[in-house]
Amino acid sequence: xxxxxxxQRLMTVTAQTPTNIAVIKYWGKRDEDLILPINDSISVTxxxxxxxxxxxxxxxxAFTHDRMWLNGKEVSLSGGRFQNCxxxxxxxxxxxxxxxxxxxxxxxxWEKLHVHIVSYNNFxxxxxxxxxxxxxxxxxxxxxxxxxxxxxxxxxxxxxRQGSGSACRSLYGGFVKWIMGKEENxxxxxxxxxxxxxxxxxxxxxIAVVSSxxxxxxxxxxxxDTVETSELIKHRAKEVVPKRIIQMEEAIANRDFSAFAHxxxxxxxxxxxxxxxxxxxxxxMNDTSHRIISSVERWNRHEGTPQVAYTFDAGPNAVxxxxxxxxxxxxxxxxxxxxxxxxxxxxxxxxxxxKTIMKDAGIHEMKDVEALAPPPEISDxxxxxxxxxxxxxxxxxxxxxxxxxxxxxxxxxxxxxTGLPK
Ligand code: ADE
Numbered sequence: 001x002x003x004x005x006x007x008q009r010l011m012t013v014t015a016q017t018p019t020n021i022a023v024i025k026y027w028g029k030r031d032e033d034l035i036l037p038i039n040d041s042i043s044v045t046x047x048x049x050x051x052x053x054x055x056x057x058x059x060x061x062a063f064t065h066d067r068m069w070l071n072g073k074e075v076s077l078s079g080g081r082f083q084n085c086x087x088x089x090x091x092x093x094x095x096x097x098x099x100x101x102x103x104x105x106x107x108x109x110w111e112k113l114h115v116h117i118v119s120y121n122n123f124x125x126x127x128x129x130x131x132x133x134x135x136x137x138x139x140x141x142x143x144x145x146x147x148x149x150x151x152x153x154x155x156x157x158x159x160x161r162q163g164s165g166s167a168c169r170s171l172y173g174g175f176v177k178w179i180m181g182k183e184e185n186x187x188x189x190x191x192x193x194x195x196x197x198x199x200x201x202x203x204x205x206x207i208a209v210v211s212s213x214x215x216x217x218x219x220x221x222x223x224x225d226t227v228e229t230s231e232l233i234k235h236r237a238k239e240v241v242p243k244r245i246i247q248m249e250e251a252i253a254n255r256d257f258s259a260f261a262h263x264x265x266x267x268x269x270x271x272x273x274x275x276x277x278x279x280x281x282x283x284x285m286n287d288t289s290h291r292i293i294s295s296v297e298r299w300n301r302h303e304g305t306p307q308v309a310y311t312f313d314a315g316p317n318a319v320x321x322x323x324x325x326x327x328x329x330x331x332x333x334x335x336x337x338x339x340x341x342x343x344x345x346x347x348x349x350x351x352x353x354x355k356t357i358m359k360d361a362g363i364h365e366m367k368d369v370e371a372l373a374p375p376p377e378i379s380d381x382x383x384x385x386x387x388x389x390x391x392x393x394x395x396x397x398x399x400x401x402x403x404x405x406x407x408x409x410x411x412x413x414x415x416x417x418t419g420l421p422k
Pocket of ligand 1: 053070119120121125131132134135136139
C-alpha cells in the first residue's frame with residue numbers, strides 16, 4: 001500500500017443493508033460448512049429505514065490484525081463463518097487507487113493487509129429480527145466495495161451465504177429467491193431478485209416483537225436436529241416446497257395477495273410443524289404468537305378474502321404482511337386492542353417505524369388505545385381478552401430496497417484518523 005507522505009493512509013467504505021423475512025422458509029442444510037440448504041426459499045426485503053445494518057470498513061497498513069466492533073463492543077472475528085467470508089473476498093480483491101488520499105493498493109497486497117469493521121444494527125440485535133442476515137450481507141457488501149471486488153450481487157450473495165444462510169437474500173431489495181443449487185462446492189447456491197420493491201408497493205408490514213422469557217434454540221442447532229430426526233422435513237423439502245416456490249413466484253409476479261397470503265401462512269405453519277416433528281421438539285412460537293395467528297385467521301375469514309398474511313421465523317415474533325394501507329390500519333387497531341401496552345408505556349416507543357399507520361388508525365395517545373372497541377368478527381364480547389404487556393413493541397414498515405453505499409463521510413462509523421470506532 002503506497003501513500004504520499006503526510007496524507008491520510010486509511011481508506012474506508014460505509015454501506016447500509018436491509019434485513020429480510022422469508023415467506024417460503026429456509027430450514028435445513030445439506031452442507032453445514034458451506035451453508036447449503038435443502039430447499040429454495042423466497043423472502044421480502046424490509047425497508048432499511050426501519051430495519052437495517054450500517055457497516056463501515058477500513059484498511060490501513062497500520063492495522064495489525066482484522067478487528068470488528070458490533071453495536072459498540074469489540075467482537076471476535078475468529079469464527080469460521082467470518083473467516084470464510086474474508087477469505088473469499090480477499091481472493092477476489094483488485095487494485096484500488098484513491099487519488100485524493102494518495103492511496104494505492106495492489107491486488108496482491110490484500111492478502112497481507114488487515115481490515116477494521118464497525119457495524120451497527122438500527123434495531124435490537126437480540127430481538128430475533130434476523131440481524132445476522134443484514135449484518136453478514138453488509139459486511140460482505142462493504143468489504144467487496146473496499147476491495148474493489150468486481151463480482152455481481154449474485155456472486156456476493158454466495159459469499160454472504162457462507163457467513164449466514166439467509167444473508168444471501170439481503171443482497172437485493174424487493175422479492176428475492178435463494179436458489180438451493182446442486183453443485184457440491186455451492187457455487188450455484190445464490191440469491192436472485194424476483195421483483196424490486198416498487199413492483200408491489202401496496203404491501204404494508206407490521207412486526208410484533210413478542211416478549212419472551214424463554215431462551216430459544218439457535219437456528220443452527222435447531223436445523224441440524226430437524227434434518228437428523230424429522231421425517232416430515234423430507235416430505236417438505238422434496239414434495240411441498242418445490243411446488244410452493246413456483247406458486248409463490250406466480251403470486252408475486254401477479255400481485256395476487258390471496259395466493260401470497262395462503263402460501264406464506266401455510267409455509268410458516270409447516271415450518272413450525274417441522275420444528276415440532278424434531279426430536280427433541282422445538283417450540284419457537286408462544287401463546288402470544290398463537291393468539292396473533294388466531295386473530296388474523298378470524299379476521300381473514302370474516303372478510304372472506306385475506307387481508308393479512310402472517311409469518312414467524314425461529315422465534316415468537318410475528319411478521320404481518322397487509323394487502324394494503326387500509327388493511328394495515330385495521331390490523332394495527334386489532335393488535336392494539338388485543339395487546340395494549342403497559343399503562344406507563346410511551347406510545348411513541350410502542351409503535352415505531354412508519355408512524356402514519358398509527359395516526360390513520362386514530363391512535364394519538366394512550367386513551368385512544370384504551371377506547372378501542374372489540375373487532376366486529378368477535379361474536380362474544382364477554383370472552384374477549386386484552387393481553388396487556390405480551391407484545392414488547394410493534395414496527396410498521398414495508399418492502400424495501402437492497403444494499404447501498406453511503407457516500408456522505410459523516411455517516412462513517414470509523415474515525416478517519418485512528419481507524420477505530422467513532
Ligand atoms: N450479527 C448480528 N448483527 C450483526 C452485524 N451487524 N454484523 C455481523 N454479524 C451480526
